[in-house]
Every structure is written in C-alpha cells, then in structure tokens.
Amino acid sequence: MQNKIKHSKIRNSGLLFEFLLRQITLDVLNKNTTSKAVEMIKENFNETTELGKELALYNILLSKKFSDDKRAEFFINEVLQQRQKLNNSKLRRERYNLIKSCKESYDTSKLFLVKQNDNEIQYVIGEQNKIYPLMSGHNTICAATAVLECGVVSMNEPITKFIMEAPAGPIEITAQCENGKAKSIALKNAPSFVEYLDIVVDVPHGNIGKVKLDIAYGGMWYAVVDLSQFDNVKHLNMTLDTNNGANLAKYGEMIKVACREQFPVDHPTEDYPGVDILVFRGKASEDSGAHSRNTVVMSNCELDWNKPETWTAMLDRSPCGTGTCAVMAVMHARGELKVGEQFIHESIVGSKFIGTILEEQLLEGGNGKIAIIPEIKGSACVTQYSEIVIDPEDPFPTGYRVADIW
Numbered sequence: 001m002q003n004k005i006k007h008s009k010i011r012n013s014g015l016l017f018e019f020l021l022r023q024i025t026l027d028v029l030n031k032n033t034t035s036k037a038v039e040m041i042k043e044n045f046n047e048t049t050e051l052g053k054e055l056a057l058y059n060i061l062l063s064k065k066f067s068d069d070k071r072a073e074f075f076i077n078e079v080l081q082q083r084q085k086l087n088n089s090k091l092r093r094e095r096y097n098l099i100k101s102c103k104e105s106y107d108t109s110k111l112f113l114v115k116q117n118d119n120e121i122q123y124v125i126g127e128q129n130k131i132y133p134l135m136s137g138h139n140t141i142c143a144a145t146a147v148l149e150c151g152v153v154s155m156n157e158p159i160t161k162f163i164m165e166a167p168a169g170p171i172e173i174t175a176q177c178e179n180g181k182a183k184s185i186a187l188k189n190a191p192s193f194v195e196y197l198d199i200v201v202d203v204p205h206g207n208i209g210k211v212k213l214d215i216a217y218g219g220m221w222y223a224v225v226d227l228s229q230f231d232n233v234k235h236l237n238m239t240l241d242t243n244n245g246a247n248l249a250k251y252g253e254m255i256k257v258a259c260r261e262q263f264p265v266d267h268p269t270e271d272y273p274g275v276d277i278l279v280f281r282g283k284a285s286e287d288s289g290a291h292s293r294n295t296v297v298m299s300n301c302e303l304d305w306n307k308p309e310t311w312t313a314m315l316d317r318s319p320c321g322t323g324t325c326a327v328m329a330v331m332h333a334r335g336e337l338k339v340g341e342q343f344i345h346e347s348i349v350g351s352k353f354i355g356t357i358l359e360e361q362l363l364e365g366g367n368g369k370i371a372i373i374p375e376i377k378g379s380a381c382v383t384q385y386s387e388i389v390i391d392p393e394d395p396f397p398t399g400y401r402v403a404d405i406w
Contacts, residue, residue, distance in 0.1 A: 014058030017045055036105045044098050050091035057083055083392055121147055122165040128300050134168035134272055135219025137321010137376045141185045144173050145380040148182045168219055184379045191371035192218040192325040193363050194333040195265050203258045205305055211255050215265055215275060218325030223259045223278040240282035240293055242348055245315055252278045252297030253313035268365030279323040290346035296320040319345040319353040325374040328355050332372050353378040
C-alpha cells in the first residue's frame, strides 16, 4: 500500500506533529543519531509559527476533561474561535513547506506505520451498535489480509506466520501467500466452550413462543439455534434463504434478546457478560461440500419490546469465525466433532470457513469445564483504501446522533 501524503491526511497540525514524533522514535530505534524529524519539529512547531500556535490549541483540547457535554461544547467553541484568529495564509504556506520537507526526507509510505515489530500487530475490533468484542474471526481474517497485502507485515511466500494481539489475547496467524496476495488466513482462536445445552427460551412477542437453543462462547457469547425446530412453523418463514433475510434478522434478534434476559452468562476471566449474537444453523446446500449452513444475527439497535420498529437486526454475510468456533464447541460437547476433525461451515451467501479443533484444555477459572482450541481458515479481499480526517473547523468534531433506530 502506498500512503501518499495529501492535504487531507495531515491538515491537522497535531496529527502531523505526532507523525514526526513517531519518526523520531523510529530513527532512535534504528540508531540514526541525526534525525531530520527533530529539526523539522524545532523549525516548524514553535511559538512564532502558525503551526506551533495551532499545535498548542490542539494540545489544549487533548488535555482538558469535562464532567458534562455543555461545558465541553463551550470550551471547544472557545478554542475554535482562537483557531480562527490564526493567519490561515501563513499556516497553509508553513504546512505546505513542511509536507514538502517530509517527502524529501522520508519514505512517506512508511511515515504513518505503527507496529510493535515485524511479526506482531495490535488491533481493536469495533462493530455496529457500539459492540467491542474480545475477538472476531472474520474481522481478524480481513485485518490479517490487509496488513499483509499493504506491507504492514512483511510477506514471506508461501507461508507467513505472525501474531495479532486481540482484546482476547494473542492470536496466531498462518497465511498462505502467493504473488503478493494472502490466499488464505488460518487463525488459532482463544478457548471456546459451552455454557448451556438444550435450554428453552420463551420469546414474549412475535408469535415465536418457546425456542430450544444452546449458549456457547467462541470469542463472543452466542445463542446457537437449530432451525429444524421451525420446519413446521410456517407463519414464521424461517428457512435459511437470502430471500428470508428480514424474517431471520427480526426473529433472531428477538430470540437473542429473550435469551440474554432469561439466561445471563459471564466469562470466567474476561469482563464480557451476556449473549450478544445469535447463529441459526441449518442443512448445507447441495454440492457445497459443507457440513452445515448458517446465518449470524447481529444487533443494529437496542431492542425494546414495546417498540416493534426496533425488532430488527442485520445478517453476517460471512460464516462468522467466532460463531463457527461456538458451533464447534457445541458439536464437540455433543460428541459430534473430535480433536483434529475438520468442520466446513457455509454462510447464507455461500462463503465458507474451515474449522478444526486443535486441542482440548481446561478452561481457566471454569471449575473443571473443558474448552476447545479451534482454528478457523478463510480468505478476504481488500476492497477499499480510505482516509479518515478531523477538520479543526468541523462544527461537529465529536459527531452527532439522531433519535432513529441507529
């Protein structure tokens, strides 16, 4: 990936200052005693330059904390008023000259890289509805593909191995690589285990009634629901088909929320309580080579039983990595999947993950409970290169929300 320095990427003086600090750190680590970034900072960020004045305002914003939004908004407006007093023509000229110096002095495609070392990456997973899971399989496969194909991690063909540090802990990555592409990613997941088998949840609305399901952890807490129990419940139309996406999302969300309310769960060592995702299981499509077909229901708002407009959700188009691990844990607990056996999981759109139970182990803090260590293998494609910027003159620097379902 070639990161070109554009005006939008470094329009904020604070960000540019931080990037130069990173370069100084890299120069020190590389034992470069004459870091040009030091001189750039001294020359461009001082009390006589507009860049220095803007940086001071930036640091003020970062250092202040407020107990309520009204005080924060007032302070931000005051800082923005001070920002308007700067000489914008001079500021643009200083910034242009600094950008030019950066281009002449450094490989700007590497100026913005941040990593621990060449085989270790730290990342945070953010999903819809303000969910920050401890682990996500398909997000990890996507992130691993991106850092390899964009040069953040050095690619070695045919196999590249490295560590991705998720909130759940270190995830071992094994990538099959060919001609600069990550053809497949295999990840060794955190321990996965079953909390409940064959429990019955009573869904209070939607004419759903009682639903039998399992609760398992695969990096997130899952309600695992076998769709065959709805084969004769025609009014729900719960067949595992893309044309039934709206019904699957709606009823899946309702089942999941009822499950969370009626069967609270918590991880023995992590602060991650409550079922927050659901997987519907069904028969694999013909000639797919898969053992099972699924769709995963994810929240896009907070369900309110008194507001039917909130009885909605979205479906994962991947087979779901942590969901596959949860299903494998259930199958292992039932004696349907053994250590070393493969499990091919097909999504509602036909994509596939290959799961394998690598080993069993005692779950830490689990009072003798057995967990599995699963491996998930899949592939991803880089589809977009984008930039996210913060404009200091943006009237909504912290964003905004409208009282709709989002």
